[in-house]
Amino acid sequence: MDKIKVYLDTNTIEDSFINQTLALKQGIPPKVPEKLKFFLENTDKINFMTSIATEAEVSRELIAGYGLAEEQFDRLWKNFLEELNCYFIKEFNIDERFSRLPKKIKMKMRTLVNFIHLFIAMKEDAYLVSGDKDLIKIVRENKIYDKILSYIELRELIASFSQDL
Secondary structure, three states: OOEEEEOOOOOHHHHHHHHHHHHHHHOOOOOOOHHHHHHOOOOOOEEEEEEHHHHHHHHHHHHHHHHHOOHHHHHHHHHHHHOOOEEEEOOOOHHHEEEEEEEHOOOOHHHHHHHHHHHHHHHHOOOOEEHHHHHHHHHHHOOOOEEEEEEHHHHHHHHHHHOOO
């Protein structure tokens, strides 16, 4: 079986970073979220990728929201990329489709921002794993992209690959 490409957006990985930040501040070992355990257990089946958009959102949350130092964030981010052997997309372009979306489809601000992740995943022909249920619903209803999954759906997809062996 070939590995599948999976783009990780912010809300899919943020809990792991929050746990690590809280553990750093309290001087205790971090609790590893189930999602991250699953990702680590399946690096033989999944090529992970993420982008500067995800990095910016996670760093904003940890630095502004939790008072993490920039250097600490940089170490956490580097470790994350290395642990998952995660391809890091350093630049991307957004075209006029982005500005047309809110004119045609009602959505929350969070969902509009998550379309940035969708466009990156589309360019990479990767599955987008997102926790934004509104985004998933809009993308599916409007037939924008067929490789959008919730975390649970990703687990089911990987399990189906394992059954096919």
